[in-house]
Amino acid sequence: MDKFEAMRVFCSVIEAGGFAPAAERMGLSTSAVSRHVAQLEAHLNVRLLNRTTRRMSPTDEGFAYFERCTQLLADLEETEASVAGEALHPRGRLRLTAPIALATLRLAPAFAAFSHQYPDITLDIQLSDNVADFAEEGLDLAIRVGRVGSENLVARHIGETELLVAAAPEYLERAGSPANPEELVRHDCLTYTYASIGNQWSFEDKTGKPINVRIGGPLHANNGMLLAEIAAAGGGIALAPCFILQPLIDAGRLRRVLPDWNTPHLPIHAVYPTRRHLSAKVQAMASFLKDWFAAQ
Numbered sequence: 001m002d003k004f005e006a007m008r009v010f011c012s013v014i015e016a017g018g019f020a021p022a023a024e025r026m027g028l029s030t031s032a033v034s035r036h037v038a039q040l041e042a043h044l045n046v047r048l049l050n051r052t053t054r055r056m057s058p059t060d061e062g063f064a065y066f067e068r069c070t071q072l073l074a075d076l077e078e079t080e081a082s083v084a085g086e087a088l089h090p091r092g093r094l095r096l097t098a099p100i101a102l103a104t105l106r107l108a109p110a111f112a113a114f115s116h117q118y119p120d121i122t123l124d125i126q127l128s129d130n131v132a133d134f135a136e137e138g139l140d141l142a143i144r145v146g147r148v149g150s151e152n153l154v155a156r157h158i159g160e161t162e163l164l165v166a167a168a169p170e171y172l173e174r175a176g177s178p179a180n181p182e183e184l185v186r187h188d189c190l191t192y193t194y195a196s197i198g199n200q201w202s203f204e205d206k207t208g209k210p211i212n213v214r215i216g217g218p219l220h221a222n223n224g225m226l227l228a229e230i231a232a233a234g235g236g237i238a239l240a241p242c243f244i245l246q247p248l249i250d251a252g253r254l255r256r257v258l259p260d261w262n263t264p265h266l267p268i269h270a271v272y273p274t275r276r277h278l279s280a281k282v283q284a285m286a287s288f289l290k291d292w293f294a295a296q
Helices: 003-016 019-026 030-044 060-084 100-117 169-175 181-186 224-232 242-250 280-295
Strands: 049-051 056-058 092-098 121-127 141-145 153-167 189-192 200-204 210-214 237-241 265-273
Touching: 003 019, 003 030, 003 060, 019 030, 056 060, 092 100, 092 280, 100 121, 100 141, 100 224, 100 237, 100 242, 100 280, 121 280, 141 153, 141 280, 153 169, 153 224, 153 242, 153 280, 181 200, 181 210, 189 224, 224 237, 224 242, 237 242, 265 280
Parallel strands: 092 121, 092 141, 189 237
Antiparallel strands: 049 056, 141 265, 153 237, 153 265, 200 210
């Protein structure tokens, strides 16, 4: 039994969610994938996977082994890359996750340019506004706006985005335009589920004095683009990054609210697990995005 190949197959089964998708990903037959995992279980004398007719999931021992294998294989890949000179020419599959709106509205051109510059790297992009689990999802890199999450991650600052407040002209005609942040308590405010600030919106006046307002409203959602469209339909006032709201403001579908008050700027980070050896492909993407944001 080739232990490293068996480890790779086992990790692929966990990441892909089953034997068949792992076989397709690795170019093997389903029976070959199953045989590799069975040999690994026999070698370790422990059950790594729970198998039923409906689903497959790792046992506690299997998940712990998966985490160790992921680290070991990453270190092995980096070592081989260094010896072979791949550090100068990054290659391989790069699995990353990014917020839906940021990726769709801002990062699509960056991903296209990155693929052109690094043709030997295959991008596998998963979009989610939730904080991803690196081990469970087999990720190499996450792009996050605002909060980073776990302390066991390295966060490299690559850019920032301004928050804007906006509402549809018809909503403001119906409900009135707030003259100051305190008046937001009388309005229908649309809130974002994953916001680190919760239902509290922050502002600064012209002197830099901070003002925090606890807002409320009839609707919560876990997607900023949806909140912006609801606001544009007259559903209330939205607080969201400028890359979401500004195009709707430019189109006349939304109007700035409280434009004389400063709103926070959220940092954008490239996040990856703490490792002794950071893979060249992750370094390449993090550096590329930092330069790309700086040029915007």
